[in-house]
């Protein structure tokens with residue numbers, strides 16, 4: 001289900017972004033309400049608005065190319081300061097109710113997730129699977145694109161409730177509980 005969602009993220013983003021524009025144009029919602037909703041969505045899922053619902057995000061991502069490994073797109077996503085929605089929801093990545101989780105008992109350390117993630121690409125202190133590395137999903141820049149989840153062959157990476165204590169029980173000998181780090 002998550003993998004399928006991630007695969008169709010651009011289509012979902014296009015539909016929601018189009019609806020947002022129409023609702024704004026019809027004056028059924030205000031820009032302030034969009035800013036408020038987008039920011040507060042960070043409490044539930046972190047910086048999810050930018051890559052799943054934002055009209056500007058859709059346009060910019062289209063201009064930079066749709067391949068998540070594209071250098072320009074990666075640079076933009078990693079360094080962008082964005083708008084107030086990005087500032088607030090990005091800060092909430094560390095606290096959001098739902099977060100990225102790695103069940104390290106299933107992880108084979110293949111590295112496919114890090115290759116698709118612009119955070120792991122640019123910040124060598126962050127990795128989904130490397131021991132002692134901090135979790136990319138907790139970083140301010142994580143836009144919940146779910147590319148890491150999409151490419152994980154073992155379904156080790158997923159999205160789940162952020163639980164106090166995390167998944168220490170699933171820790172393999174010598175491996176990190178990556179959902180706890182960062």
Ligand code: SF4
Nearest residue numbers: 107108110111113152
């Ligand atoms: S893609 Fe999945 S199995 Fe491979 S290193 Fe990442 S979490 Fe582990």
Ligand code: SF4
Nearest residue numbers: 117136142145146148
């Ligand atoms: S969702 Fe995964 S691939 Fe996307 S930015 Fe966050 S950690 Fe990286």
